[in-house]
Amino acid sequence: MHLPVLAQKSNGNAHPNIIIIYADDLGYADVSCYGGKSISTPNIDQLASRGLLFTNAHATASTCTPSRFSILTGKYAWRKEGTGIARGNAHLLIDTNRVTVASMLQQAGYYTGAVGKWHLGLGPLEGPDWNGIIAPGPNEIGFNHYFLMPATPDRVPCVYVEDHHVVNLDPTDPITVDYDHPVGNWPTGKDHPELLKMKSSHGHDNTIINGIGRIGWMTGGKAALWTDSTIAEVMLGKAISFIEDHKDHPFFLYFASHDIHVPRVPGRQFVGKSGMGARGDEILELDWEVGEIVKTLKNLQLLDNTIIVFSSDNGPVLDDGYVDGAVEGALHPKPITLKGKTLANRPAHLPAGPYRGGKYSIFDGGTKVPFIVSWPGTIKPGKSNALISQADLLSSFASLTGVQLKADDGPDSFDMINVLLGKTEKGRKNLVEQGNPLALVEGNWKYIEPHKGPKVNKNVNIELGNDLNPQLYDLNKDPGEKNNVASQYPDKVKQMANELEKIKADGRSRE
Numbered sequence: 001m002h003l004p005v006l007a008q009k010s011n012g013n014a015h016p017n018i019i020i021i022y023a024d025d026l027g028y029a030d031v032s033c034y035g036g037k038s039i040s041t042p043n044i045d046q047l048a049s050r051g052l053l054f055t056n057a058h059a060t061a062s063t064c065t066p067s068r069f070s071i072l073t074g075k076y077a078w079r080k081e082g083t084g085i086a087r088g089n090a091h092l093l094i095d096t097n098r099v100t101v102a103s104m105l106q107q108a109g110y111y112t113g114a115v116g117k118w119h120l121g122l123g124p125l126e127g128p129d130w131n132g133i134i135a136p137g138p139n140e141i142g143f144n145h146y147f148l149m150p151a152t153p154d155r156v157p158c159v160y161v162e163d164h165h166v167v168n169l170d171p172t173d174p175i176t177v178d179y180d181h182p183v184g185n186w187p188t189g190k191d192h193p194e195l196l197k198m199k200s201s202h203g204h205d206n207t208i209i210n211g212i213g214r215i216g217w218m219t220g221g222k223a224a225l226w227t228d229s230t231i232a233e234v235m236l237g238k239a240i241s242f243i244e245d246h247k248d249h250p251f252f253l254y255f256a257s258h259d260i261h262v263p264r265v266p267g268r269q270f271v272g273k274s275g276m277g278a279r280g281d282e283i284l285e286l287d288w289e290v291g292e293i294v295k296t297l298k299n300l301q302l303l304d305n306t307i308i309v310f311s312s313d314n315g316p317v318l319d320d321g322y323v324d325g326a327v328e329g330a331l332h333p334k335p336i337t338l339k340g341k342t343l344a345n346r347p348a349h350l351p352a353g354p355y356r357g358g359k360y361s362i363f364d365g366g367t368k369v370p371f372i373v374s375w376p377g378t379i380k381p382g383k384s385n386a387l388i389s390q391a392d393l394l395s396s397f398a399s400l401t402g403v404q405l406k407a408d409d410g411p412d413s414f415d416m417i418n419v420l421l422g423k424t425e426k427g428r429k430n431l432v433e434q435g436n437p438l439a440l441v442e443g444n445w446k447y448i449e450p451h452k453g454p455k456v457n458k459n460v461n462i463e464l465g466n467d468l469n470p471q472l473y474d475l476n477k478d479p480g481e482k483n484n485v486a487s488q489y490p491d492k493v494k495q496m497a498n499e500l501e502k503i504k505a506d507g508r509s510r511e
Contacts, residue, residue, distance in 0.1 A: 014400060014401055014402060015108065015109065015110070015250040015401055016250070016305050016306055016307050016375065016378075016400075017250055017251050017252070017253075017297075017302060017305060017306040017307070018105065018110070018251075018252045018253070018306070018307045018309075018397060019243075019252075019253045019255060019293065019306060019307070019308045019309070020071070020101075020253070020254050020255065020256075020309045020311075020393070021255050021257065021289075021290060021293065021308065021309070021310045021311075022068075022071070022116070022254065022255065022256040022257065022311060022312070022313060023257055023259060023260070023286055023310070023311070023312040023313070023370075024064065024117060024256070024257060024258055024259060024260060024261040024312065024313055025064075025260055025261050025312070025313070025314065025315075025316055025317055025320070025359055026259075026260060026283070026286065026312035026316065026369065026370060027312070027315050027316025027351030027352045027353070027358065027365070027369075028315065028316075028351075028352055028353045028355060028365070028368050028369060028370060029350055029351060029352060029353030029354075030260075030283055030316055030351045030370075031044045031045070031283070031287070031370055032044075032045055033045040033048040033049075033053060033370075033372075034053075034353065034370050035353050036349065036351075036353075037346070037347045037349070037350075038275075038276065038280075038330075038333045038346045038347055038348070038349040039274065039276065039280060039283055039284075039349060040338055041283065041284075041286075041287040042287065042291075043287045043288065043290045043291030043294065044286075044287050044290050044310065044370075044372070046291075046294075047290060047294065047308060047310055047372050047374050048372045048374075049381060050374050050376050050381055051308070051372055051373050051374030051375065051376075051379050051381060052372065052373045052374075052379055052380075052381070052382055052383065052384050052420070052422050053371075053372055053382075053383045053384070054371040054372070054373070054383075054384050054385075054386065054388060055383060055384070055385050056368075056384075056385050056386060056387050056388070056427070057311065057368070057369065057370075057371030057388045057389070057390070058367045058368055058369065058387075058388070058389050058390070058431055058433060058441070059071075059311070059312065059313055059314050059315075059367045059369050059389075059390050060076055060077065060367070060389060060390060060391050060412075060431075060432070060433070060434060061077060061078075061314060061366075061367065061433070061434035061435070062314045062315055062357070062358075062359055062360055062361050062362065062366025062367050062433070062434065062435045063084070063085050063313075063314055063359065063360060064085065064117075064119050064152070064261075064313045064314060065077070065083055065084060065085050065086045065093070065119050065120065066078065066083050066084065066434055067313040067314055067390065068118075068119055068120055068256070068313060069083050069093060069094065069120060070389075070390060070391045070412070071101070071313075071390040071391065071393060072094065072100045072101050072102065072120075072141075072254070072394075073094060073098055073099070073100055073391075073394065073410065074099075074101075074391050074392070074393070074394030074395060074409070074410025074411065074412060074413025074510075075098075075391070075410065075411050075412050075413070076391065076411075076412045076432055076434065076509075077434065078432075078434050078438065079411075079412075079507065080093070086119055086120065086121050086151060087151070087155070087179045087216065088150055088151035088152070088155035088156050088157060088177065088179065088215070088216050089127045089128060089157075089177045089178070089179055089216070090121035090122075090127065090151075091121045091122070091123050091124055091125050091126070091127055091128070092120065092121045092122055092123060092124075092136050092137055092140070092141075093120050093121040094120060094141050096136050096140045096141055098141070098409075099142075099394070099405065099406070099409040099410065100141050100142045100394070101142070101252070101254070101393055101394050101397060102114070102138070102141065102142030102143045102252060102254065103141060103142025104142070104394060104397065104398050104401075104403050104405070104409075105142070105252045105397065105401065105403075106142050106144070107403050108250075108398075108401035108402065108403050109250060110249075110250045110251055110252045110401075111144050111145075111246045111249055111250070111251045111252070112142055112143050112144050112145075112251070112252045112253075112254075113143060113144060113145045113146060113242045113246075113251065113252070113253050113254070114138045114143045114145075114146040114147075114148060114253075114254045114256070115146070115147050115148065115235055115238045115239045115242060115253065115254070115255050115256070116148055116149070116235050116239075116254075116255055116256035116257055116258060117148065117149050117151075117152060117153075117256045117257070117258045117261070118138070118146075118148040118149065118150055118151065118161075118256070119150075119151045119152055122134050122135075122136075122137045122150055122161065123135065123136070123137065124136070128150070130157060130159075130166055130169075130174075130175040130176075130177060130221070131166070131169065131171070131174045131175055133164050133165070134161055134164050134165065134166070135164050137161075137164065139163060139164065143254070145163060145242065146161075146162065146163060147160060147161075147162045147163075147167075147235075147238045148160065148161055148162075148256075149161075149226070149231070149258065152258075152261055153228065153231065153258050153261055153262065153263055154204055154212075154214055154215055154261070154262050154263055154321065154322075155214060155215045155216055156177055156206070156207055156209065156214050156215070156216040156217065156218035157175055157177050157218050157221065158209045158210070158214065158218070158225050158226050159175070159221055159224040159225060159226060160224070160226060160234070166221065166224050167224060168223050168224045169221055169223070169224045170221070170222070170223045170224070173220050173221060173222055173223065174220050174221070175218065175219075175220040175221035175224070176218065176219050176220055177216060177217070177218050178216065178217050179215075179216045179217070181217070182206075182217045183217045183218070183219050184207075184217070184218070184219020184220065185219070186207050186208065186217075186218065186219050187207075187208050188205060188206050188207055188208060188213065188217070189204065189205035189206065189208055189212075189213025189214075190205040190206070190213075192208065193205075195208055195211065196208065196211060196212065196213055197210075197211035197212065198211065198212050198213075198263055198265075198322050198323070198324060199322065199323040200213050200321060200322060200323070201319050201321055201322060201323050201459075202321055202459040203215065203321050203459070204262075204263075204321040204322060207219070209225060210225070210226075210227065210228050212228065212263045212265075212322075228263065228265035229265045229266070229267055229268060230267065231258050231265075232257070232258070232259060232266070232267055232285050232286075232288075232289060233267055235255075235257065235258065235289075236289050236292055236293075239253060239255045239293065240292065240293070240296050243293075243296050243297065243300065243302070244296070244300065247300045247302060255293070256313075257286055257289055259282045259283070259285050259286040259289070260279055260282040260283055260285075260286060261320075262320045262321055262322050262324070263321075263322050263324070264278035264279050264281070264282045264322070264324050264326070265278065266278060266281040266282045266284075266285045267285055270282070270284050270285045270288070273336070274329070274333075274336070275329070275333050275334035275335060275336040275346070276325075276326075276329035276330060276333045276334070276349060277324060277325030277326050277328065277329030277330075278324040278325060278326065278329075279318065279324065279325075279326035279329060279330070280326075280329055280330075280333070280349070290310065293308070294308070303376055304375075304376045304377045304378075306375070307373065307374070307375045307420075308372075308373070308374045308375075309371075309372070309373050309393065309420075310370065310371070310372040310373075310374075311369055311370060311371045311372070311390060312369040312370055313369075314359050314366060314367065314369070315351075315352055315355075315357065315358045315359050315361065315365045315366040315367060315368070315369065316351035316352055316358045316359060316365070317358050317359035317360070317460050317462065318330055318351070318460070318461075319459075319460055319461065320359070320460055321459075329349075330348060330349040330350075330351065331348050331349075332348070333346040333347075333348070333349060334346075352365035352368075354479055354480055355368055355479065355480060355481075356463060356480050356481045356482070357435075357462060357463050357464070357465060357481075358460075358462045359460070359462065360435065360457050360460065360462055360464060361435055361462050361463055361464050361465050362433060362434075362435030362436065362437050362438075362439050362448055362451075362464065362465035362466075363435075363463060363465045363481050364433075364446070364475075364479070364481060365462075366433070366435055366465075367433045367434075367435075371388070371390075373420050375421070378421065379420075379421055379422050380422050382422060384419065384422065384425055384427075385425060386416075386419045386424075386425045386426065386427030386428075387427035387428045387430075387431060387441065388416050388419055388420075388427050388428060388431075389412075389414075389428065389431045391410070391412050391413045391414075392413050392414045392415070392416040392428070393413070394409070394410040394413040395410050395413040395414055395415040395416070395510065396413075396414075396415055396416045396417040396419075396420055397417075398410075398415075399415045399417045400417050408508075410510060411507060411508035411509065411510055412432075412508065412509045412510060413510055414428055414510055414511075416428070429442065430442035430443075430499065430509075432500065432503060432509070435464060435465055436451055436453050436464055436465070436466055437449045437450070437451030437453075437465065437466060438500060438504075439465075440496050440499060440500040440503075441475070442496060442499070444474055444475050444476040444477075445472065445473070445474060445475065445492060445496065446471075446472070446473045446475055446481065447470065447471070447472050447492075447493060447496035447497060447500065448465055448467070448470065448471035448472075448473075449470065449497065449500060450467060450468050450469055450470050451465075451466045451467065451468075452466065452468060453466035454466060455467075469484075469486065470486045470493050470497065471484045471486055472484060472485050472486040472489055472492060472493050472496070473485065
């Protein structure tokens with residue numbers, strides 16, 4: 001695509017650089033500026049102190065693939081079939097004719113890049129050709145350049161992909177991946193648990209890569225396999241290189257960290273530093289990544305001309321398939337020394353803070369996430385309680401850069417640019433959350449539609465929110481969603497149920 005020539009300008013112009021730093025499985029209170037009592041995240045805290053910290057911002061879903069679909073497309077993922085948690089060999093889930101944040105910003109003259117965890121599928125309907133040209137992919141939906149892991153750290157193939165090709169692939173050692181049947185003769189966690197350096201608590205017992213059992217089967221591509229302990233270092237290096245290479249032209253970077261998703265194998269410099277096990281150590285690693293991005297912008301004198309959005313794809317989970325000390329580390333954090341002071345008797349860490357549920361859940365612990373927007377000199381530091389969704393970034397950045405969206409673009413994305421810039425706290429009228437059931441948040445009320453299914457995901461010990469009866473919560477009085485008042489307010493239940501059905505039927509919610 002032809003890019004208009006736009007040079008970097010002074011602070012306050014309509015084409016600032018834009019960086020989305022998207023964490024993985026990071027809970028509302030997993031960072032100290034959101035109330036985390038047993039963890040210190042100074043770089044994220046500093047980002048918040050220079051910008052707006054949102055207290056009522058939501059991912060669109062409580063799992064990764066649908067949230068990632070929505071943040072890029074401005075469309076609720078439940079509107080498109082097949083956008084549940086994607087396999088590692090899934091085809092590209094975003095239609096190539098759909099406008100994304102990246103393609104819209106390309107139209108505005110930005111050079112666009114994606115670095116990190118993808119988990120939105122690659123290739124045609126039959127799936128990617130790992131040994132050839134992997135297309136369509138991010139290049140075909142608006143990204144000029146990308147370097148990513150195809151799915152998640154716990155799913156095969158455990159390789160990096162860059163602009164249509166597996167990185168460092170030896171053509172004499174082709175990759176085979178399958179999610180239905182074993183392939184090759186590489187050992188599995190199920191058959192050879194003695195080979196595991198990280199035991200599985202549930203699932204994750206297929207092909208062993210780097211001593212860790214994964215989801216799915218893989219063989220081949222030995223030279224291309226990543227090293228788990230250096231994923232953050234590699235991805236951060238690629239993100240910094242992208243910024244440095246495009247410092248003289250407006251750029252958009254979607255930096256999707258793999259931290260703090262399982263398997264949690266932090267870099268050597270973070271091992272044991274949190275006193276909370278590998279999960280806590282990876283929170284520190286994530287905080288370091290944020291700090292290094294900011295440091296790079298400062299060194300290049302770009303910080304005042306860059307919008308940084310920091311958020312997470314969904315709420316937290318402790319035990320998500322591996323025995324890594326996360327549960328014990330949260331319940332009983334070990335003493336640590338911080339700034340020369342020993343912190344003993346640390347309180348238990350509550351990753352979702354005051355909210356019920358977590359990853360996989362329809363309760364607010366599943367979708368209410370950290371959301372920080374920084375643009376020094378333009379956004380006045382503070383807090384905002386405006387209701388906002390990650391799906392709003394498409395329309396908001398289109399408004400900022402002067403791109404006119406068509407009627408079908410970003411059907412669930414609202415122009416919240418004045419909210420993001422701190423000019424108003426008048427947020428959305430309502431938003432939809434996705435777990436197994438759907439929920440509608442409107443003002444102080446939250447309605448959860450009736451849904452059949454288990455009450456608790458026993459593997460991860462998280463309440464899912466499934467109930468055959470409607471649920472209604474007054475979030476002002478009951479932010480923890482403990483008291484279902486549906487029977488007391490039948491008219492409110494009916495009104496919100498009708499509104500949710502209308503949003504479903506209309507195929508859009510953007511006005």
